[in-house]
Amino acid sequence: MNHLSFGELFEEARTGGKSLAQGEFLFQKGAASTHLYTVLEGCVRMVRFTSTGDPIIMHTARSGDGLAEASLFFDTYHCDAEAVLPSTVACYDKKRIVAIIGASPQKSLACIAFFSRQVRSLRALLEVRSIRSARDRVLHYLMLQAAPENMTVRISGSIKDMAHDLAMAHETLYRILANLEKEGKISRDIGIIKIHH
Amino acid sequence: MNHLSFGELFEEARTGGKSLAQGEFLFQKGAASTHLYTVLEGCVRMVRFTSTGDPIIMHTARSGDGLAEASLFFDTYHCDAEAVLPSTVACYDKKRIVAIIGASPQKSLACIAFFSRQVRSLRALLEVRSIRSARDRVLHYLMLQAAPENMTVRISGSIKDMAHDLAMAHETLYRILANLEKEGKISRDIGIIKIHH
DNA sequence: CGGCGTTTTGAGAGAGCTCAACATCGGTGG
DNA sequence: CCACCGATGTTGAGCTCTCTCAAAACGCCG
Numbered sequence: 001m002n003h004l005s006f007g008e009l010f011e012e013a014r015t016g017g018k019s020l021a022q023g024e025f026l027f028q029k030g031a032a033s034t035h036l037y038t039v040l041e042g043c044v045r046m047v048r049f050t051s052t053g054d055p056i057i058m059h060t061a062r063s064g065d066g067l068a069e070a071s072l073f074f075d076t077y078h079c080d081a082e083a084v085l086p087s088t089v090a091c092y093d094k095k096r097i098v099a100i101i102g103a104s105p106q107k108s109l110a111c112i113a114f115f116s117r118q119v120r121s122l123r124a125l126l127e128v129r130s131i132r133s134a135r136d137r138v139l140h141y142l143m144l145q146a147a148p149e150n151m152t153v154r155i156s157g158s159i160k161d162m163a164h165d166l167a168m169a170h171e172t173l174y175r176i177l178a179n180l181e182k183e184g185k186i187s188r189d190i191g192i193i194k195i196h197h
Numbered sequence: 198m199n200h201l202s203f204g205e206l207f208e209e210a211r212t213g214g215k216s217l218a219q220g221e222f223l224f225q226k227g228a229a230s231t232h233l234y235t236v237l238e239g240c241v242r243m244v245r246f247t248s249t250g251d252p253i254i255m256h257t258a259r260s261g262d263g264l265a266e267a268s269l270f271f272d273t274y275h276c277d278a279e280a281v282l283p284s285t286v287a288c289y290d291k292k293r294i295v296a297i298i299g300a301s302p303q304k305s306l307a308c309i310a311f312f313s314r315q316v317r318s319l320r321a322l323l324e325v326r327s328i329r330s331a332r333d334r335v336l337h338y339l340m341l342q343a344a345p346e347n348m349t350v351r352i353s354g355s356i357k358d359m360a361h362d363l364a365m366a367h368e369t370l371y372r373i374l375a376n377l378e379k380e381g382k383i384s385r386d387i388g389i390i391k392i393h394h
Numbered sequence: 395c396g397g398c399g400t401t402t403t404g405a406g407a408g409a410g411c412t413c414a415a416c417a418t419c420g421g422t423g424g
Numbered sequence: 425c426c427a428c429c430g431a432t433g434t435t436g437a438g439c440t441c442t443c444t445c446a447a448a449a450c451g452c453c454g
Binding site: 048050051052054056057058059069070071072073074078098101102103105108109111112113115116117118119120122123125126127129130131136139140143164167 | 245247248249251253254255256266267268269270271275295298299300302305306308309310312313314315316317319320322323324326327328333336337340361364
C-alpha cells in the first residue's frame with residue numbers, strides 16, 4: 001500500500017500506546033468506544049461469538065494494521081479485540097480525529113479514500129467466498145492477491161490464516177495447493193506463491 | 198436506516214437520471230468511473246466473472262440503494278452493473294461530490310459515517326460466511342438481521358437472494374427454514390420471519 | 395531435549411450441492 | 425376469463441466434495 005494508514009493520517013490525534021500481554025483484551029464487545037488503534041507490534045484479533053458460543057474470528061491485525069476504524073461513528077465496540085501474541089498498539093482519540101476531519105478537507109478526503117479502499121477489499125473477500133468450489137475459490141483468491149506484473153502472491157501470516165480468509169478447513173487448502181503445484185499451475189516458496197499462466 | 202443515503206447527502210452533485218432496459222449495463226468493468234449512482238426504481242446488480250467465466254454476483258441494489266459508492270476514489274469500475282429489471286438510476290458526478298466534501302466538513306463527516314456503516318455491514322456478512330454449518334449460518338444471519346424488540350426479520354427480495362447472502366444453495370436454505378419452523382424455532386409469513394427465543 | 399504450532403498426508407463420514415419434478419403465484423396476451 | 429409463461433418456492437434422492445478426526449514430519453524457541 002502506498003497509501004497513508006489511519007495512524008499516519010491522524011498522528012496528531014495519538015494519545016499514546018498500550019502494551020498487551022498474550023491473551024489480554026484491548027477492548028470487549030459493548031464497551032464504550034473512545035479510541036481507535038493501530039498495531040505496532042504483535043498480533044491482535046477481533047472475535048465475536050455465535051449464540052452457541054463458538055468463536056468467529058472476524059479479522060486478524062498485524063503490525064501496521066488498523067483496529068476498529070469502523071467504530072469511529074459507533075458508541076460501542078461490536079466485538080472483542082484480543083492479543084494473540086504479546087503486542088503493542090498506538091491509541092488515537094476519536095474526538096480528536098473527528099476534529100481533525102472537520103478542520104482539514106484534505107485529511108477528510110484521505111480518510112474517505114481509506115474507507116472506500118477498505119470497502120473494496122471487503123467486497124473482494126466476499127466475492128471470493130461466494131465461489132462454491134474450494135479449488136476455484138483458491139484460484140480466484142490468488143488471482144486477486146497477485147501482483148499483476150509477476151503474478152506473485154506474498155502470503156502474510158500462515159497458510160492457516162489464508163485458509164480462514166478463504167473460509168475453508170486448512171487441510172483442504174493444503175491439499176488444493178499441493179494439487180495445483182503438481183499440475184504446474186503454481187509454484188511455491190516460503191511465504192510466496194507464483195501463478196503460472 | 199434512519200441515516201442519509203449517499204444520494205440525499207450529495208443531492209447537489211446530481212447530474213440527472215438514466216433509464217435502463219432489462220439486461221442493459223449501467224457500466225462495465227474497466228470503464229472510466231466518473232459517476233456514482235443510486236437506484237430509483239427496479240433492480241441493478243454488480244457482477245464479476247471468474248477466470249472460468251462463471252458469474253459472481255457481488256451485490257444486488259434495489260430502489261434506494263447506492264451503486265459503486267466505493268469507486269469514488271478509483272478511476273475505473275471494478276465490476277459490471279447490469280439491470281435485472283427495467284430500472285432508473287440517479288447519477289452523481291464524482292468531481293462535484295469531491296468538491297462538496299472539501300467545502301462542507303459536515304457532509305464530509307456524514308460521508309465517512311456512511312462508509313464506516315458500510316464497512317460494518319460488510320464485516321457482518323463476512324462474519325456470517327465464516328460459519329461452516331449451514332444451519333448455524335442461517336441462525337446467526339437471522340439474529341443479526343432481526344429487530345431487537347420483536348426478533349423479527351423482514352426479508353428484502355426473495356429467499357434466493359437471502360440464500361446468496363448466506364452463500365448456500367437456495368434448496369438448502371428452504372430445507373433449513375422448513376426444519377427450523379418444524380422445530381418451532383421460527384415462524385414464517387410472506388416476507389417475514391419471526392425468531393422464537 | 396521437549397513442547398508447541400504449522401505443515402502435510404490419509405481415511406471415513408456426512409453435510410450440502412446438484413439434478414429433477416412439481417406447486418404456486420403474478421403477469422401478459424389472446 | 426383462461427391459458428400460458430417465467431420466476432420463485434418446495435420437496436426428493438443420490439453423490440461428491442469437503443470437513444473432521446488422526447497421525448506424523450517439520451521447524452522454532454525456551
